Amino acid sequence: MSGGYFDLSENSRMAIAEIDFNVDDTTQSIIAFLKRVTPLLVTADQQRVIDLSRSKYLGPDAAALVYALWLEGRLDSRPCEVRLPSEPESLAAFCEFSGLNHRLLGGVPPNPEHPESETVPVNDFKKPLANQAYPIIKLIQRHTELAKDVEEYLYICFNEVAQNIDDHSGSPIGGVSCARFMRQRNEIRVAIVDRGRGITETLRRRYNIVDARDALSRVIQGGHTSKSLETNQGLGISNMALVVKNSGGTLMIVSDDAYVESRAGQPPVVQRLGFVFKGTAVFFRLPLATVP
Amino acid sequence: MPPTIPITINAVELFDPAKPVAESAIALSDRILKDLSGGVPISVSFSGVRGAASSYYNIVLHRIKTTFGVEILRTIPARIEWRFDSDAQRTIFDRSLKAILKAAVSP
Numbered sequence: 162m163s164g165g166y167f168d169l170s171e172n173s174r175m176a177i178a179e180i181d182f183n184v185d186d187t188t189q190s191i192i193a194f195l196k197r198v199t200p201l202l203v204t205a206d207q208q209r210v211i212d213l214s215r216s217k218y219l220g221p222d223a224a225a226l227v228y229a230l231w232l233e234g235r236l237d238s239r240p241c242e243v244r245l246p247s248e249p250e251s252l253a254a255f256c257e258f259s260g261l262n263h264r265l266l267g268g269v270p271p272n273p274e275h276p277e278s279e280t281v282p283v284n285d286f287k288k289p290l291a292n293q294a295y296p297i298i299k300l301i302q303r304h305t306e307l308a309k310d311v312e313e314y315l316y317i318c319f320n321e322v323a324q325n326i327d328d329h330s331g332s333p334i335g336g337v338s339c340a341r342f343m344r345q346r347n348e349i350r351v352a353i354v355d356r357g358r359g360i361t362e363t364l365r366r367r368y369n370i371v372d373a374r375d376a377l378s379r380v381i382q383g384g385h386t387s388k389s390l391e392t393n394q395g396l397g398i399s400n401m402a403l404v405v406k407n408s409g410g411t412l413m414i415v416s417d418d419a420y421v422e423s424r425a426g427q428p429p430v431v432q433r434l435g436f437v438f439k440g441t442a443v444f445f446r447l448p449l450a451t452v453p
Numbered sequence: 454m455p456p457t458i459p460i461t462i463n464a465v466e467l468f469d470p471a472k473p474v475a476e477s478a479i480a481l482s483d484r485i486l487k488d489l490s491g492g493v494p495i496s497v498s499f500s501g502v503r504g505a506a507s508s509y510y511n512i513v514l515h516r517i518k519t520t521f522g523v524e525i526l527r528t529i530p531a532r533i534e535w536r537f538d539s540d541a542q543r544t545i546f547d548r549s550l551k552a553i554l555k556a557a558v559s560p
Contacts, residue, residue, distance in 0.1 A: 288473050290472060290473060290474075291469070291472065291503075291504040291505070292470035292503070292504055293504075310539055310540075310541060313503065313538075313539050313542065314541060316503050316504040317505075320474065320505075320506035320508075321506045324474065324508045327473075328508070384555075392508070392511040392515045393508075394507065394511050394549060394553065394556070395552070396507040396511075396545075396548050396549060397506065397508070399548075400544075400545055400548060404541060407541075
């Protein structure tokens with residue numbers, strides 16, 4: 162994960178964040194990715210480039226983040242050029258099936274029904290539908306049997322996050338999602354990213370929040386809500402964390418200057434990020450129960 | 454006097470997966486409010502409902518509370534019977550119910 166560069170010199174017309182490492186859905190790789198691209202997002206006049214061409218592996222978490230940043234740049238009329246890798250072959254295929262080629266470079270749309278596709282392409286949504294997670298269900302069912310309870314877990318987790326984005330975030334891009342079925346591990350990985358006001362600012366409307374770690378701790382615990390809507394009860398993230406924990410999955414949430422990580426059977430751990438990520442990014446993995 | 458047979462409401466019949474979940478929650482609560490007004494107990498089944506996260510139950514419970522008062526949600530024997538498709542569904546519902554009852558005590 163070492164090496165690479167971030168060129169922000171005054172003489173350079175380009176600000177380049179080079180991602181020359183694998184972003185493989187691990188906490189470390191996600192933080193490293195965010196740390197590399199964050200300075201890029203605050204540059205004023207330079208052409209912004211996220212260069213992924215030297216990475217050898219990208220997962221759905223990276224795909225959702227890249228697409229969210231690209232989408233935000235386009236909305237701000239400050240486009241962000243993204244350079245995608247062309248090798249190894251498996252990564253080139255991922256860029257195809259994840260829709261990154263299509264969305265970012267104008268390539269042909271991916272075919273989600275392709276027998277080799279194990280990815281639900283990046284997608285952005287404003288007003289989430291109750292069946293927003295259906296393409297993920299469909300993907301899993303194309304590859305393996307899906308137990309009814311796991312299907313329920315998946316819907317609950319996805320919809321809790323998507324509804325939070327709609328209710329609270331004010332994200333100009335709405336939410337961006339991507340998912341991948343991991344055959345060998347028999348699990349589904351889901352990423353949902355927004356570029357809104359973040360959990361800290363949202364909760365500060367009603368509570369005296371010390372910092373981003375305090376805010377994340379409260380939403381994981383549950384019962385803390387900004388009451389963006391009268392019906393909000395502050396249960397969304399805590400419900401998701403409970404479901405992920407009970408199903409043996411893992412969860413990572415990044416918001417502002419903090420992240421929380423929850424692994425199967427372990428209590429969630431909240432830590433400082435060391436820099437500010439605008440918005441909220443949620444990554445979760447659910448094991449797919451074996452159907453007898 | 455024979456026991457009153459509850460009216461059964463199948464939430465799935467009022468749940469449109471292709472719409473935002475709030476719309477289905479409002480449709481269900483409209484139906485619950487209408488039937489509760491008739492004075493007979495009701496039984497609400499969530500069998501077949503997929504994609505109902507906390508916001509769905511929050512809206513349903515909030516609207517019942519607003520119209521009939523919070524006591525109707527804790528009356529025993531209950532005027533509303535809730536039936537679930539899975540433990541996960543029941544857990545999410547119970548957490549919403551608990552939060553609404555708690556908020557009624559200390560808003």
